[in-house]
Amino acid sequence: MDRIEKRDGLIKMWMREAAGLLKASFHEKLEIQEKTSRTDLVTNMDKTIELFLYEKISAAFPDERIMGEETIGHDITDLKGIVWIVDPIDGTLNFIKQQSNFAIMIGVYENGEGRLGYIYDVMHDEMFWAIKGKGAFCNGKRLKKIEDIPLAEGLVAISHRLIAADEDEARKIGKASSGLRMVGSAGLETALVASGKLVAYIAPSLAPWDIAAGKIIAEEVGLVYRQLNGQSINLLKNNAVIVATPFTYQEIMANFSVGQL
Amino acid sequence: MDRIEKRDGLIKMWMREAAGLLKASFHEKLEIQEKTSRTDLVTNMDKTIELFLYEKISAAFPDERIMGEETIGHDITDLKGIVWIVDPIDGTLNFIKQQSNFAIMIGVYENGEGRLGYIYDVMHDEMFWAIKGKGAFCNGKRLKKIEDIPLAEGLVAISHRLIAADEDEARKIGKASSGLRMVGSAGLETALVASGKLVAYIAPSLAPWDIAAGKIIAEEVGLVYRQLNGQSINLLKNNAVIVATPFTYQEIMANFSVGQL
Structure with a gap:
């Protein structure tokens, strides 16, 4: 283990402590504020955990x-050296409305390359994690390299924003698959693709903190993680994203007009 | 406890034994057949559990x-006396593709009235159950009477069939809510509404075995469980279904053309 890989135990410990704070918060009144719309919310706990x-x-x-969703490091304009990318609560709406189906996420990047990625499904106590080049895991169990399943044989998660926005292409992809599923957490949906439970996840606008951890985990099991226009992810801006098996990725790029989504 | 309520322990024991058979089956090759389409599948395990x-x-x-999804009691044309309604695997696609997010369900009806309802989320080991008039529970914990939350403040599950079928009304309901979620199991989606994690679940065609257990649990916590045209559920045929808080039910009936879905 090199000096970055050695941080694995420490990061998991911090995330479990943060999870304890989140669980304890269910007994107290949550303070909720709107960010950009009535469905884009932030709570006092997002800020506390960050x-x-x-x-x-x-x-x-x-x-x-360090770059965090709420306030920290939004002035970062390059990825030189080591950059931590933190999402204190991924799936804040689920956190508020369901007290479940949300994640804490941390990605550690070195000169733009993903090294360590963590997605912690707090309420199901499932820690998805990867060390670049050493494999991806869920709790103590190694995730298998994904089977290269075609779209028609797999389930697909598509962001609510695309489905509700009357995007016919998004719906057509759902129709061409075995079925649509929607969790409402980019991290957990990426973890489902990495676990072979979905063949693709598509979202029109993910921020660096939505992407950082999941990309490392996804690529470690053999998934494609790219922008919907086919370009590599840019961690300094929002990206329209597809995470998919290589076969499903090729099918979607060839058969659907996703570049415009 | 009357003579029917006394069966509670026995039913849960059988369901846990059935769950053990399902988990053990993951180590063996599943036999999969199409029923009405490539996304309407049945496995040897559906039949084994039934x-x-x-x-x-x-x-x-x-x-x-006894009426079961696969083969048993499809000649039943009335609900006189005691009728057991059994879904061996609710969410067969999830069972096949995810090895998770499926349920075993049993409803016990007496002269058409729901008496006992069970939805067992096998992989998360969550048994949702209700005894008519005595409350609904998840494992050992009583489910609270639901808060009467309006559509705009809650998450909604809508069946893949409606979303992928270009049903504008279904999408509009999603848009009017806080967000869409899709699990792919009528039982688990009903359990989420009963747990206060969703404000509504809408599906265009549920069979008696998709409905029987969930209806008893849902009504026990104060939810409306009806046909989308406003009529009572008919357990001798397929129904277009809405499960919702009373407020959300009234809003959806008043503001959306759901009768045609």
């Missing part, structure tokens, strides 16, 4: 930069 | 009738 992880990381690694 | 439950029920209660 600050908690920021303090842990910056105390242990004071020379490294 | 037969397993049929034999348990008919040995213990030889004078009672």
Whole structure:
């Protein structure tokens, strides 16, 4: 293990501590604010968890930069050196409405290359994680390299934003698959593709913190993780994203006008 | 406890035994057949579990009738006396593609009235159950009476068949809600509404075995469970179904053309 891989135990410990704070918060009144719309919400707990992880990381690694969903590191314009990318609560709507189906996510990048990725499904106590080049895991169990399943034989998750927005292409993809599924957490939907339970996940606008951890895990099991226009992911902006088996990726790129989504 | 309520422990024991058979089957090759289309599948395990439950029920209660999804009791044309309604695997596609997110379901009806309802989420080991008039539960914990949340403040599950079928009304309901979610199991989606994690679930064609258990659980926590045209459920045919908080039900009936779905 190199100096970055050695951080694995520490990161998981911090994430489990953060999960404890989230679970405890269910007994208290949640403060909820709208960000850009009535379905884009933030709670006091998103901010609390981001600050908690920021303090842990910056105390242990004071020379490294941190980018978080809520407030931290939004001035970062390059990925030189080591950059931590943190989503304190992925699936905030689920956190508020379901007290389930949300994740804490951390990605560690070195000069733009993903090294460590963590998606923690708090309520089901499932930690999905990967060390670049060493494999991906769920809790103690190694995830298998994915089977290269075609679209017609697999289930697909498509973001609510695409389906509700009357995007015919998105619906056609659903129709060409075995069935649509929607969890409402980019991290958990990516983890489902990485576990072979979905063949693709498509979302029109994911931020760096929605992407960072999942991309490392997905690529480690042999999935394609790209922009919907076919380009590589750019972690300095929002991306329209597809995570898919190679076969399903090729089918979707060839048969559907996804570049415009 | 009357003579029917006393069966509660026995039914749960049978369902847990059936769940053990399902989990064990993951180590063996599944035999999969198409029923009406490439996404309407049945496996050898659907049939095995149905037969397993049929034999348990008919040995213990030889004078009672049983209706099951696959083959049993499809000649039943009335609900006189005691009728058991059994879904051996609800969410067969999920069972095949995800090895998760499926349920075993049993409803016990007496002269057409729901008495006992069970939805067992096998892989998450969550038994949702209700005894008519005595409350609904998840494992050992009583489910609270649902909060009467309006559509705009809740998440909604809509069947893949409606979304993929270009049903604008279905999409409009999704858009008017906080967000769409799709699990792919009528039982688990009903359990989510009963747990307060969704405000509504809508499906265009549910069979008696998709409905029987969930209706008892849903009504026990104060939800509306009706046909989309506003009529009561008819357990002798397929129904277009809505399960919702009373407020959301009224909103959807008033503002969307769901009668035609």
